[in-house]
Amino acid sequence: MMWGRRNRTAVQEFILEGFPAVQHLGKILFLVHLLAYLASIMGNTLIITITWADHRLHTPMYFFLSTFSFVECCCITTVIPKLLAIFLSGRQAISFAACFTQAFVFIFLGSTAFFLMVVLSLDRYLAICRPLRYSSIMSPRVCFLLVTTCFTLGFVFAVAPVVHLSQLSFCGPNVIPHFFCDFGPLAKLSCSDSRSTEMLFFYLIFLGLLISLLVTIITYSNIIVTIVRLPSAKERQKAFSTCSSHLIVLSLMYGSCLFIYVKPKQTSRVDFNRQAALVNTVLTPVLNPVIYTLRNKQVHQALRGALCRGK
Template structure:
C-alpha cells in the first residue's frame, strides 16, 4: 500500500517542465514569424517608451490624463514583455521548453498585468468622461495625487484577483501530458493539462476573469455612451467631426481588446477552443499594443508639439 502511494505521488509530480507548442500549423514560417513579431514588439516598446519619455520631460504634459496614459504605456510594455521575448526565443532557437516555476510565474505576471490594464482602461474611460462631460468639475476631481491613488488601486486589485486562481492552479497535480497548446503559459491551457479535479479552479478563474473584464467593459460603455451624447450636442459640426474621429479610433482598439478577451476568458469551460485562443491572444499581445501608442497619444497635438520641440533641442545641441 505504501509503495502504491509513493508511486502515485511520483506520478502526480512527474512534470517538471512544459513544452510550448507555439504555432504548429505554420512552423515552417519560423523566420517570417520571428521577423514580424520582432518588428511589432520593437515598435510597441518604442512607441510606449516615447510616450513615457516625452510626458516625463515636458512639464506641460504633467496632467492627470497623461499620467494615466504613461502608466498605461508602462504596463503595456511589461505586459507584452512577459510573452513576446519567450516567443521570439522559440522562433530563433527552436527550444520550446519552459520550467514548471517559470511557467507559473509567466502565467501569474501575464494575468496580473492584464487585470491591472483592464482596471486602468476603466479609469481612463472615466477620466475622458469627466473631461468632456463635466469640464467644470474635472480640475477639482482629477489631480495627480488622485491619479496615483487610482493606479495603485488598479494594481492592488489586479494582484488580488489573479494571485488566487494561480495559487489554486499551482496546487493541482500535473502528471502528463506536458505539451501546452499555446505560445505561452495560459491559465486555460494549464488547467487542461492537470490530472486533478479542476472544476473549482476553473470556476474561480472564470469568475475572476469575467468580473474584471465585464466590469471594466460596462464602465467603459457607460462612459463612452455619455461622451457620445455630449459630442452630439456640440454646436460646431467641425468639433463634432473631430471628437467622433478621436472616439471612433479609441473604440476600435477597445473593441479588439475586449472582444478578444471575452472570447478567451469569459467562458466557464476553459478546455474548449484552446487552439483558437492562440490567434485571439495575438490581438492582445501584438495588435493592440502596436495601435495603442498611436491612437491614444501620438495623434495628440500636444504630444506632436512636445516631440517637435524635443527634436529641435536635440538638433541645436548637435
C-alpha cells in the same frame, strides 16, 4: 507564492508547443514578430518619455496613458521573447516555477491594463461632461490613488486563481498547446480535479470584464450625448477624435479577451485561442501608440519641441 508543491507533481518543466502548423515559416514569423515587438516597445517608451519630458502633457489623461504604456511594455515582455524563441528553434521548455510566474504576471498586468482603460474612460467622461469640476476632481492625489487601485485589483484578480492552480497535481503530459503559460491550457494539464479552480478564474475574469465593460458603456454613452450637444463643429470633431481612438483600443482588447476566456469548452478552440491571444500580445500593443496617442496634436507638438531642443 507556492508555485511548486513538488511532492504532489511529477512535472518539473513544461513544453510550449507554439504554432506547429506554421513551423516551416519559423524564421519569417520570427522576423515579423521581432519587428512588431521592437515597434511596440519603442512606441510605448516614446509615449512615456514625451509625457514626462513635456510639461504640457502633465495632465491626468497622459499620466494614465503613460502608465498604461508602461504596463503594456511589461506585459508583452513576459510573453514575446519566449514566442520569438519558439519561432526560431521550435518547441521551448519552461520550468514549473517559471511557467506559473509567467501566468501570474501576464494575468496581473493584463487585468491592470483593463482597469486602467476604465480609468481612462472615467477621465474622458469628467473632461467632456464635467469640465468645470474636472481639475478639482482629478487632482494628483486622486490620479495616484486610481492607478494604485488598478494595480491592486490586477494583483487580486491574478493571485487567487494562479495560487490555486499551482497547488494542483501535474503528472503529465507536459506539452502546453500555446506559446505562453496561459491559465486555461495549464489547467487542462492538471491530473487533479481543476473544475473549481477554472470556475474561480472564469468568474473573476467575467466579473472584471463585465464591470469594466458596463462602466465603459455608461461613460461613453454620456460622452456621446454631451459631444452631440456641443455647439461648435470643431469641438465635436476634437472630442470624437480622442474618444474614437480609445474605443478602437477597447474593442480590440475586449473582443480578444471575451473570445479567449469568457466561453465554455475552451479545449475545442485551441488554435483560435492562440490566434486571438496574438491580438492582445502583438497587434494591440503595436497599434496602441499609433491610434491612441501618436496621432494626437498635443503629442505632435511635444515631439516637435523635443526635436527642436535636440537640434
